Amino acid sequence: MSAQSTRGTSSRLALGGQRVARWLKAGSGWQQGLLGPRLQPERVGTRMFARRSLWMLVMAAWLAPSAARAANPSLGAITPYGGQRGTELEVLFQGGNLGDAQEILLYYPGITVTHFEVVNDATVKTRLQIAADCRLGIHAMRVRTATGISNLRTFSVGALRSVAEAEPNNEFTAPQPIDMDVTVEGRVDNEDVDYFAVPVQQGERLSVEIEGIRLGNTFFDPYVAILNSERFELASCDDAALTWQDASSSIVAPEAGTYTIQVRESAYGGNGACNYRLHVGRYPRPRAVLPAGGRPGETLQVRWLGDVGGERVEQVALPAARLSPFGLEVRDALGVAPWPMTFVLSDLPNVLEAEPNANAATATACEVPAALNGAISEPGDVDVFRFPVKAGQAFDVRVMARAIRTELDPVVTIHRGDGAGIAGNDDSGGPDAYVRFSAPADDTYTLVIRDHLGKGRPDYVYRVEVKPVQPSLVMGLPERQQYVDVTASVPQGNRTAFLVSASRADFGGPVQVELAGLPPGVSFETVPMPANQAIVPVVLTAAADAPLAGALVDVIGRYSDGNISVEGHLQQTTGLVRGQNNILVWGHTADRMATAVTAAAPFSIQVVPPKAPIVRDGSMGLRVAATRSDGFTAPIAVRLLYNPPGIGSAGDVVIPEGQNEAVIPITANGGAELGTWKIVVLGEATVGNGPILVSSPLVDLQVAEPFVAFAFQAAACEKGQETDVVISITRNREFQGNATVELLGLPHEVTAEPREFSADTTELVFRVKTTANSPVGRHRTLLCRAVFTVEGEPVVHTLGTGELRIDEPLPPKADPPPPQPEPTPMPQPMPEKRLSRLEQLRLERERALKNKQQSAP
Numbered sequence: 001m002s003a004q005s006t007r008g009t010s011s012r013l014a015l016g017g018q019r020v021a022r023w024l025k026a027g028s029g030w031q032q033g034l035l036g037p038r039l040q041p042e043r044v045g046t047r048m049f050a051r052r053s054l055w056m057l058v059m060a061a062w063l064a065p066s067a068a069r070a071a072n073p074s075l076g077a078i079t080p081y082g083g084q085r086g087t088e089l090e091v092l093f094q095g096g097n098l099g100d101a102q103e104i105l106l107y108y109p110g111i112t113v114t115h116f117e118v119v120n121d122a123t124v125k126t127r128l129q130i131a132a133d134c135r136l137g138i139h140a141m142r143v144r145t146a147t148g149i150s151n152l153r154t155f156s157v158g159a160l161r162s163v164a165e166a167e168p169n170n171e172f173t174a175p176q177p178i179d180m181d182v183t184v185e186g187r188v189d190n191e192d193v194d195y196f197a198v199p200v201q202q203g204e205r206l207s208v209e210i211e212g213i214r215l216g217n218t219f220f221d222p223y224v225a226i227l228n229s230e231r232f233e234l235a236s237c238d239d240a241a242l243t244w245q246d247a248s249s250s251i252v253a254p255e256a257g258t259y260t261i262q263v264r265e266s267a268y269g270g271n272g273a274c275n276y277r278l279h280v281g282r283y284p285r286p287r288a289v290l291p292a293g294g295r296p297g298e299t300l301q302v303r304w305l306g307d308v309g310g311e312r313v314e315q316v317a318l319p320a321a322r323l324s325p326f327g328l329e330v331r332d333a334l335g336v337a338p339w340p341m342t343f344v345l346s347d348l349p350n351v352l353e354a355e356p357n358a359n360a361a362t363a364t365a366c367e368v369p370a371a372l373n374g375a376i377s378e379p380g381d382v383d384v385f386r387f388p389v390k391a392g393q394a395f396d397v398r399v400m401a402r403a404i405r406t407e408l409d410p411v412v413t414i415h416r417g418d419g420a421g422i423a424g425n426d427d428s429g430g431p432d433a434y435v436r437f438s439a440p441a442d443d444t445y446t447l448v449i450r451d452h453l454g455k456g457r458p459d460y461v462y463r464v465e466v467k468p469v470q471p472s473l474v475m476g477l478p479e480r481q482q483y484v485d486v487t488a489s490v491p492q493g494n495r496t497a498f499l500v501s502a503s504r505a506d507f508g509g510p511v512q513v514e515l516a517g518l519p520p521g522v523s524f525e526t527v528p529m530p531a532n533q534a535i536v537p538v539v540l541t542a543a544a545d546a547p548l549a550g551a552l553v554d555v556i557g558r559y560s561d562g563n564i565s566v567e568g569h570l571q572q573t574t575g576l577v578r579g580q581n582n583i584l585v586w587g588h589t590a591d592r593m594a595t596a597v598t599a600a601a602p603f604s605i606q607v608v609p610p611k612a613p614i615v616r617d618g619s620m621g622l623r624v625a626a627t628r629s630d631g632f633t634a635p636i637a638v639r640l641l642y643n644p645p646g647i648g649s650a651g652d653v654v655i656p657e658g659q660n661e662a663v664i665p666i667t668a669n670g671g672a673e674l675g676t677w678k679i680v681v682l683g684e685a686t687v688g689n690g691p692i693l694v695s696s697p698l699v700d701l702q703v704a705e706p707f708v709a710f711a712f713q714a715a716a717c718e719k720g721q722e723t724d725v726v727i728s729i730t731r732n733r734e735f736q737g738n739a740t741v742e743l744l745g746l747p748h749e750v751t752a753e754p755r756e757f758s759a760d761t762t763e764l765v766f767r768v769k770t771t772a773n774s775p776v777g778r779h780r781t782l783l784c785r786a787v788f789t790v791e792g793e794p795v796v797h798t799l800g801t802g803e804l805r806i807d808e809p810l811p812p813k814a815d816p817p818p819p820q821p822e823p824t825p826m827p828q829p830m831p832e833k834r835l836s837r838l839e840q841l842r843l844e845r846e847r848a849l850k851n852k853q854q855s856a857p
Contacts, residue, residue: 071690073097075143075150080185081215082156082277086132088114091155093124093143097690100146105550105594107141110134110157130157136329137339138214140574140588142487144550146599147692149487152574154216154588158183159336160281169194172231175260180206181281181335186263188222188270194263198280200253205309207285208261209248209338211277213586216576218273223266226251226259234259238266241407242287243339245585250285250308283335284309288461289328291352291373292404293344294318300350304330305375306459318345324591342404346371348465351385358382360419360446368395372464376408376449378456383449385464389439393468397423399433399449400463408460409452417444426452436469471507473568475500475557477593478535483582485574487594488553489693490522491601493544497641497680497695500526501535502557507566509559513538516554519597521546525698527678529557537641537680539698542597552592601692602632605683611791613702614647614668619796621663624681624696626655633658636685640664644679644701646672655683668703677701707735707788707795710764712802718809719774725752725782725802727764735759739788745781747806749774770806779804 075095083089093104099121104113111134115127124143134157143150165186169176175195178184186194200206212222224247225236234254237247253259263278264270287306294300297320304312316328327340351366353374363384366372374383389395401408412433413424422445428434439445449462477486478499490496502511511529513536518524521543529536555570570591577586608623624638636655643649648667655662664681681696709730717723725743736759743752743766752766783800 071097071147071688071692073101073143073145073148073150073690075153077217078141078153078155080162081217081275082158082162082183082185082211083128083130084161084183085110085130085134085136085157085159088127088129091126091128093126093141093153094122095143095150096122097148098122098124098143098145098150100599101143102146102548103144103550105142105144105149105552106139107552107590107592108135108139111139111155128155135325135340136336137325137327138216138588140590142594144594144596146548147687147690148489148598149550149594149596152485152576152588152590152594154576156211156215156277158277158279158338159283160279160338162277165194169196171195172227172260172262178280181283183338184276184278184280186276186278187272188220188263188265188274188276189272190270191268192264192270193268196261196263196278196280197258198261200257200259202253202256204253205250205282205284205334206253206259207248207250207279207281207283207308207335207337209243209279209285210246210263211279211338212247212274213245213577214243215275215277216586216588217275218271219577219579219585220270220274220276221245221266222247222274222276223262223264224249224278225262227262228254228259229257231260241402242285242405248285252308279338281335283337284312284330284332285337286312286330286341287459288375288404288406289330289341289343290375290461291350291371292342292400292406292461292463293346293348293371293373293465294350295347296320296322296345302328305461306457311458344371344400344404344463344465346465348467353383353385357384359384360386360415360417363446369467372447372449372466374449374462375458376410376451376456376460376462377458380454381450381456383462385447386444387447387466389443389445391439391441394436394438395466396469397435397437397447398465400465401461402431404461404463406459406461407457408462409455410462411450411452412464413448415446415448416440417446469506471559471564471566472505473507473511473557473559473566474503475513475555475568475570476503477501477555477570477572483575483578485572487596488540489596489598490540490542491598491692491694492542492546492548494601494604495539495541495695495697496693497537497539497682499535499642500529500538500555500557502529502568503534504559507559507564509561511557511559511568514556514558515540515593516556517551517592518553519546519549519551519595522595522597527698533645535642537678537698539680539695540595541697544600546597548597548599550594550596552590553595554591555593601694602629602687603627603636603683603685604694605636605638605681605696607679607681607696607699609699610701610793612793612795613704613790614666614672615704615706615795615797616646616668616672616674617670617706617798619665619667619798622649622666622681622701624653624655624662624664624683626660626683628660632687634685634687636662636683638662638664638681638683640666641680641682641695644673644677644703646670647677647701647703672703674703674705677703705732706797706799707731707733707739708786708797708799710784710786710799712782712800714803714805715768716805716807717768717770718807719770719776720772720809722767722769723804725766725768725804727766727784727802729757729762729764731759735788735790737789739786741784741786743768743782744785745779745783745800747775747777747779747781747804750804750806768804774806776806776808779806 101124110131112129117125138154160183162183175197210222212220223238226234235249237249286304290303299317322345328343330337348371351370354364356362357364363386368387399410401410409431411426423435423437425433425435509531515524526538557568559566572590575584575587579585604627614620635657639651640649646669650665653664678698679701684693711728713726715725738756742754749771752768780803782802786797788795
């Protein structure tokens with residue numbers, strides 16, 4: 001039994017049964033290379049499983065054992081980690097909860113599953129037939145079971161025959177002999193060094209390339225070296241721009257003999273997960289291709305640069321359709337390189353630099369938009385292009401060097417005709433450069449490219465895309481759980497929900513979300529994404545009779561306002577290897593979402609649609625009801641998929657075991673965005689030995705202005721006394737009937753009775769009572785909870801704040817002393833007369849004469 005794998009389909013066989021920082025500079029991340037460009041009173045329906053058709057009961061009974069055995073499948077490894085194209089081989093998919101596996105989901109064409117066998121809950125045995133023209137490099141795969149979809153793993157397709165590493169091979173003097181043109185599959189343990197001996201003829205090219213980090217298993221920084229018989233190192237490599245954090249080396253043999261290849265972890269580390277595929281052969285391994293891009297469907301001449309065998313020129317025919325990922329195969333009469341060379345498919349016309357072009361006078365003349373191609377071929381080299389631009393024209397200038405896997409660290413500058421600089425950039429999210437410029441006037445502008453450190457080499461190739469600023473759109477799937485990419489498993493007769501995000505550039509406006517290629521029997525529901533929002537919920541619903549099946553679904557976003565039309569598709573990154581501080585080191589970028597119809601779940605959930613709004617600074621209880629199949633009593637955890645702007649919700653609410661309802665508290669802050677929002681609730685329960693996730697339908701949640709506003713007047717009293725808290729009421733909008741209001745935030749042993757008010761009330765007075773134990777101080781914690789009734793449902797407002805000051809009582813006054821008899825007044829001496837100066841002199845003279853007379857004999 002077999003099924004062909006094509007783009008948009010998958011192989012379906014339902015058989016029932018620490019070098020991170022250095023690498024970031026050298027490799028600039030996987031995302032720039034071949035793998036892709038770089039967050040209720042109403043009764044619910046009561047239809048139960050028992051009311052389904054007899055056919056569904058039989059199917060549920062048939063599937064029940066599988067559902068009990070497996071849920072939430074995980075894929076730990078695909079072994080072997082790769083295979084030779086044009087062959088068929090046995091491949092094991094190993095992990096957990098695989099006992100009900102039904103299918104391998106294949107993201108790319110070229111591989112067909114010819115045999116599928118569930119060995120046990122941890123292993124699925126398959127035979128994969130790899131087409132002779134299968135694309136070389138990484139192929140992404142998942143396992144689909146009757147109850148879910150596994151995480152993503154990768155499988156490497158190569159051009160050479162595979163052989164296994166044979167221990168012991170840890171000594172230079174006792175290497176493992178291998179033939180030329182083979183791929184060795186091995187492993188580096190801690191402090192392990194593997195040696196391989198290969199015969200080479202004089203003048204023959206020996207190329208060695210290792211896949212380590214690119215296998216996506218663990219953080220593995222491999223090192224390779226080519227040694228001669230005297231143990232002299234002829235070539236070695238740790239990291240290379242061409243191979244990211246992996247290594248690649250080549251030599252032309254100076255003499256015939258046996259050459260030794262050394263493989264180890266760069267810091268002599270390693271572990272049981274450091275597996276590798278070592279490609280040893282006579283194949284060409286250039287370091288760059290020039291130009292590094294072309295138009296779909298055209299035939300153009302390219303130059304292969306940096307190969308030890310010398311430069312070659314070749315005519316290549318490009319595919320008419322844009323493929324992702326895409327690269328040019330490098331081949332000659334002696335072999336094919338293990339991985340394609342990164343190559344850009346673009347509608348821009350190519351411009352090739354014409355040397356000399358080191359200054360404005362000799363610059364390569366061209367028109368833009370265009371793709372400017374060249375190489376910084378020697379140290380100190382500078383390449384200059386010139387082109388006319390009209391005033392006000394705006395262009396994005398993107399320099400690709402590391403993105404096309406060359407070692408150039410480019411710097412770009414834009415100048416006017418008089419040499420005045422108007423824009424420039426070195427690094428923009430990596431070693432490559434990007435700049436946007438708007439022409440201030442009609443002029444001939446020059447674009448200058450150089451290496452940041454002034455280095456240069458013939459294979460320091462660059463591609464500069466100069467194109468008008470255009471709107472763009474990229475769709476995403478925000479994670480429900482950190483570092484776990486989103487898939488969609490929807491049980492038969494049930495629903496699941498997820499978020500879709502949109503990253504807009506150079507436009508604003510609502511985005512329409514569509515899903516194309518869903519499995520049979522599955523439909524979707526969503527809402528337009530408002531211009532000021534970047535996410536919307538999507539609900540998938542599977543018919544009760546939908547067949548168990550999987551698909552890779554195109555997630556599409558569209559915007560059109562009559563003047564411009566923008567379409568975007570999914571870019572979903574799966575992190576396969578993370579380094580220190582969870583830095584993403586290697587991953588895979590997919591353009592479709594893995595989706596499956598799974599076996600019927602023993603429960604479903606509904607949200608009782610709220611009839612009343614939630615108001616700013618208000619709260620609400622969102623009622624969630626569960627419908628259970630007979631015998632299923634497990635607790636069901638419920639939570640909102642997302643919160644609209646300004647809304648908060650509890651994330652730890654559980655429908656208890658054996659019960660059918662719970663309430664999710666939600667709140668709105670004072671800035672909650674007004675309007676009607678579509679919300680959805682997720683429900684998760686353990687079924688068998690794993691979780692099953694379902695969702696409610698979309699329901700409306702209205703966010704409204706409060707009915708009233710309160711203004712508190714300050715109040716004060718001594719403890720043990722009473723006082724009035726007076727509140728002025730401003731009515732914001734009409735309401736019917738009376739509202740009840742409580743005064744909250746009162747200090748200890750301070751009380752106030754609830755009050756009622758109507759739409760005509762303008763002032764509320766709370767009589768506040770304190771006790772001798774009430775705390776003294778200024779209490780700025782007063783607020784009110786006002787409850788209005790709309791459509792029989794409470795609309796809760798939280799209004800405030802106010803202040804109550806409690807003082808210590810003044811101490812009592814002391815008793816007055818007894819009255820005393822009034823004393824007889826004594827005569828008061830007359831105050832001395834103040835003498836004038838003349839009188840003072842006369843008195844002094846009289847005293848002097850008297851003293852003189854008394855002293856005479």
